Amino acid sequence: MCTETKAQPNSETLVNESDQTLVESDMGLKSHGAGPGRQGTGAKLRHLSRSTQFVICATIILGLTMTFVGNLVSQSIEDATVQTAAETGARYMQNFLEPFVQGLTTAKELPDETIQTIDHLLSSTSLSTHVVSVKIWLPDGTIVYSTDKSTVQKTFPTEEISQALTGKIYTEFDNDLGSYAVDDVEDAFERSLNIPLYEIFAPLREAGTGKIIAVGEFYETAEALQREINNVRKKVWAIVGTATTGMILLLFFIVRRGDKIIKQHETALKWRMDEQTRLHSNNAALQRKVTKANREFSRINELTLRRIGADLHDGPAQLLALILLRLEELESSEGVSDVEALEMIRRAGQDALNEVREISLGLALPEVNDLTLHDALVLLAERHEERTETRVDLQLDTLPDDVPVALKIGIYRFAQEALNNAYVHAGGKGQKLSASHSEGLLEVQVEDAGVGISTEKPSVPARGRTRLGLVGMRYRVESLGGVFIIESAPQAGTKARAQFKI
Incomplete structure (x- = not known):
């Protein structure tokens, strides 16, 4: 029948206008955006600047919020305005109609005189200017x-x-003149007037007892009231719109300033990351140069050892051989009394010759340039077994054939020194040489079944030489970019392991 209703106890009048606009717009907003272009819109928004994204989001959020606030404020003002006007009119009409309905306590209709009097008063007084219709209900x-x-x-x-x-x-x-229900027959006359109205139902009481004997209904024009409400709405929306625009602009400038700072920091961070990448590249190049220099040093050191071995073999060894030869000649020409002295000299010279040859044999590296790493390790094990008359358990997996010469020499020297330590300090027991290559990691290991390496401070020269040999092996392995690992426990033997990334 009508679109807005409110009830107020006794002297209070309440007006409620159910505004469906906000609800419908919210439902439309929820249903919108579920279409196929939603992902494309989201992708476009992500490519916008932060400040632009903020303005869009803030406009939507603040727009919806301020729409709700504006509707709420304007509705509250409208309710208060209508409430005041309705309450005033209701009190006036109660006082106007109650004297004419006192006879309804016993009768079910009004006398014709009373009806004519009411008609005359409604048409001749100032009520006719704003009250267009009056009804009295039993x-x-x-x-x-x-x-x-x-x-x-x-x-x-x-x-x-x-x-x-x-x-x-x-x-x-009632400001919706276009809606008309079939069952609204009693309002047909008022709707035919085609003007905004608000109708008021007021209880009409019996004088003295206060008993409700009828209900007075009257329709009052709402044109002036509607104009006042519209003016108030315009003012409210102007204030809300100005406040919303001001907040959006203020927040936009704040976010834009923060966005500029973030972009400056991003630029500085990118520059630092590029600089860090450049420094890392330079460090990697320097590391490669250091590794190359270490390998070159290892090659030069090997050449030096070869020269020393050759000098020992061609120099002192030849001289000792000559001494032995002359002693043999002296023995044949001298008397019997000098035989023992000559024999002692001969034995000393022979021992010196053997020692020098042993040293030169250890210093002189066999030619491994044309051998693979596998063949070089096999040759090392054979020579160690031949020289020490011990057995070496050899376990070699498939090894790469393109190992650099400097690395191959370094591995050979590492394994040679480790086998020598196993022979000297473990008596050659449980000697084992193994090598493997997996996922770019080359590993060479030498182990024995001796008494292990004591963690106490060495007290004999042999221990000192052992520690010096370990230091030399570690330096040799690490100078080639590898990792040296020593594992030992009392009565559990020793394992020396070298790992290289190739």
């Missing part, structure tokens, strides 16, 4: 008086007057 829903005489003595549902029958002033604001 509690059973029968209209006993109406400006539209076609509805008199007709009974209608009591839903509308039920609030007034409980003692409340009931108000309906």
Whole structure:
């Protein structure tokens, strides 16, 4: 029937206008965006600047929030305005109609004189300028008086007057003139006027007892009230719109300033990352140069050892051989009394010759340039077994054939020194030489079954030489870019392991 209703107990009048616009817009907003272009829109938004993204999001959020606030404020103002006007009109009409309905305590209709008097007052007084229709209802829903005489003595549902029958002033604001329901027959006359109205239902009481004997309904023009409400709405929306725009602009400038700072930091960070990458590249190049220099040093050191071995073999060894030869000649020409002395000299010379040859044999590296790493390790094990008359357990996996010469020599020297330590300090027990290559990691290991390396401070020269040999092996391996690992425990033997990335 009407679009807005409110009820107020006794002297208070409430007006409620159910505004569906906000709800419908919210539902439309939720249903919108679920289409196939949603992902494309999201991708476009992500490519915008932070400040632009913020403005879009802030506009949507603040727009919805301020729309709700504006509707709430304007609705509250409208309610208060209508409430005041309705309450004033209700009090006036109660005082106007109650004297004419006192006879309804015993009768079910108004006398003709009373009806004519009411008609005359409504048409001749100032009420006619703003009150367009008046009805008086009995509690059973029968209209006993109406400006539209076609509805008199007709009974209608009591839903509308039920609030007034409980003692409340009931108000309906009708600004939707286009809606007309079939069952709104009692309002046909008022709707035919085609002007905004608000209707008020007020209880009419019996004098003295206060008993409700009828309900007065009157329709008052709402044109002036509607203009006032519209003006208030415009002012509210102007204030809300200005405040929203100001907040969005203020927040935009704040976010834009922060966005510029973030971009400056991003630029500085990118520059630092590029600089760090460049420094890392330079460090890697320097590391390669250091590794190359270490390998070159290892090659030069090997050449030096070869020269020393050759010098020992061609120099002192030859001299000792000559001494032995002359001693043999002296023995054949001298007397018997010098035989023992000569024999002692000969034995000393022979021992010196053997020692020098042993040293030169250890210093002189066999030619491994044309051998693979596998063949070089096999040759090393054979020579160690031949020289020490011990056994070496050889376990070699498939090894790469393109190992650099400097690395191959370094591995050979590492394994040679480790086998020598196993022979000297473990008596050659449990000697084992193994090598493997997997996922770019080359590993060579030498182990024995001796008493292990003591963690105590060495007290004999042999221990000192052992520690010096370990230091030399570690330096040789690490100078080639490898990792040296020594594992030993008392009575559990020793393992020396070298790892290289190739």
